[in-house]
Amino acid sequence: MSSTTRIVTCIVCPEGCKVSVSTDGDTITAVSGHGCRRGLGYARQEAVAPMRTLTTSVRVSGGVLSLVSVKTSAPVPRERLLDIMTCVRRCCLSAPVSQGQVVLTNVLELGVDLVATRSVERGSPATVHEPPHGG
Amino acid sequence: MKSDYDLIIIGGGPAGLAAAVGAVENGVHDILIIERERFLGGILNQCIHTGFGLREFGEELTGPEYAQRFEDRVLQAGISCLVDAMVLDVTRDKHVVVISPVHGRLEFTARAIVLAMGCRERTRGALMVAGTRPAGVMTAGTAQRLMNLEGYLPGQNIVILGSGDIGLIMARRFTLEGANVSAVLEVMPYSTGLTRNVVQCLNDYGIPLMLSHTVTSVHGAKRVSGVTVSEVDIGRNPLPGTEQDIACDTLITSVGLIPENELSRRAGVELDLATGGAIVNQRLETSVPGVFACGNVLQVHDLVDNVSEEARHAGANAADLIAGRLAPKQRTIRVIPGRGIRYVVPQYVDVHEADEHTVLSMRPDDVFRQATVEVVADGRDVPLARFRRRHLTPGEMVTVNVDSAVFRTCAQYVSVRVV
Ligand SMILES: Cc1cc2nc3c(=O)[nH]c(=O)nc-3n(C[C@H](O)[C@H](O)[C@H](O)COP(=O)(O)OP(=O)(O)OC[C@H]3O[C@@H](n4cnc5c(N)ncnc54)[C@H](O)[C@@H]3O)c2cc1C
Ligand code: SF4
Secondary structure (H helix, E strand, O other), X not given: OOEEEEEEEXXXXXXXXXXXXXXXXXXXXXEEOOOOHXXXXXXXXXXXXXXXXXXXXXXXXXXXXXXXXXXXXXXXEHHHHHHHHHHHHOOEEEOOXXXXXXXXXXXHHOXXXXXXOOOEOEOOOOOOOXXXXXX | XXXXXXXXXXXXXXXXXXXXXXXHHOOOOOEEEEOOOOOOOHHHHHOOOEEXXXXXXXXXXXXXXXXXXXXXXXXXXXXXXXOOOEEEEEOOOOEEEEEEOOOEEEEEEEEEEEEOOOEEEOOHHHHOOEEOOOEOEEEHHHHHHHHHOXXXXXXXXXXXXXXOHHHHHHHHHHHHOOOEEEEEEEOOOOOOOOHHHHHHHHHHHOOOEEEOEEEEEEEOOOEOOEEEEEEEOOOOOEOOOOOEEEEOOEEEEOOOEEEOOHHHHHOOOOEOOOOOOEOOOOOOEOOOOOEEEOHHHOOOOOOHHHHHHHHHHHHHHHHHHHOOOOOOOOEEEEEEEOOOEEEEEOOEEEEOOOOOXXXXXXXXXXXXXXXXXXXXXXXXXXXXXXXXXXXXXXOOOEEEEEEOHHXXXXXOEEEEEEO
């Protein structure tokens, strides 16, 4: 079999190392250029099947905010991100929501949950009186 | 309500919260945090993506989760927080005027103040883009707020001007929400956002990043219908003959942030033109004694972990000042940016016997590979400290930890340069 080498930019930390991963068919034969061990694991995974953590938001009724931010409890296959979004869009919660609460279990049978990343207490969303201050 | 505090912190974002934690750790508990929004946490409330806290907590958190950890510490320490209350005025003698829909006008005095008001986005007015002024042009931060806090999708066909982190993050956010992002344009020949954001926000979704390109006109009567984009030369001038039209209903701008220093000016704090923030010494104390600054109001940060670290330091120093623990300074050394460096914070170092090390934060003015950051004293040629860096880019703040002995051997100034 012929061996191929590709460059993977590590996204685990802001350093952004360019890691070179050589593969022979489905086996990884060499990895170099990673600045740390986390990057090694990332690059090996990225070369065969890229995984990402999805973050988005879900509607909430009866809360001080009309949305609650959520994330997948673990990275999911990159090519399934848009499918998960379709499924999340149908979801609606009622306040209160607490941080860490599971919003959807075993999303699309992928073995990960969708978890709230903030709390939303009961109440009514105030109209925004300040111009957004950006960031 | 009580009106005198040891320490008043203006702004309840990550900087304000960490400053409070730093002060508590140094023995000051009589603290008031004043925040104009209904929630603490600042800009992190709308940053629902991950990428926060790797350094501070050793794990990757979303913005709201990161904010919650600091909020919990602040609330556990019993610190008073006044939310939905906007500071209108601060004076040199540390008198603070606040307006709140619930309490009306309030006045406070403090022995020390920490300024932690964050920054705001540069708007299109500052961009000088030709064309009409139709609806559908907004900053990336505004779009982020509309989508992540209010649940409103501002458009379907998007062009993003500027490759700053907020623009990159929003390119992905729009795509996930079903909108189409045609391109991200960057006037510079490199991305001004973090590499990891180019990879996971653009490359993952096949969104083109057009470097050395800018928007030269905006079309549309009531609503944006498209933009003309052109390539630019190294002087950022559009090159004739390279124009192309891209249809879109929304133009998102992500062209930089400006520290929000109106209040600092009112207090008589001197500002640095290069950072847009206060001129400070290594304790992050401004030109007004007892007034400290940290976070994005001092200098624009890319990483919240750096904000927390800087702010904790400011809070700890404010506590030392309140407790009368600050050693008298022997003399003051200026810190000036040399070759390859756009700015350095702090701008001054007060030389004290007791200091062990001093953190200098800076931004390079260009991309450098395998570079060394050098600290040189009084125009001499031999560097007193050297720090190797694999990669320097204007998009990423650099910090170096200098042994304070360096400043003690120096007479008037040090300069920091890249070689
Ligand atoms: C889109 C985006 C993406 C980012 N991505 C990352 C990332 O992936 N990883 C990372 O580590 N960092 C990231 N950052 C950077 C990080 O979030 C910021 O650097 C940090 O939030 C700055 O903190 P701050 O407290 O200085 O400012 P802010 O968070 O802006 O807080 C300032 C606070 O002061 C309040 N205030 C201002 N004026 C007044 C007044 N007059 N009276 C009362 N209150 C006032 C404001 O309401 C606000 O709450 C990102 C930022 C943005 C915007
Ligand atoms: S390899 Fe390690 S140091 Fe390099 S970007 Fe990845 S996590 Fe960061």
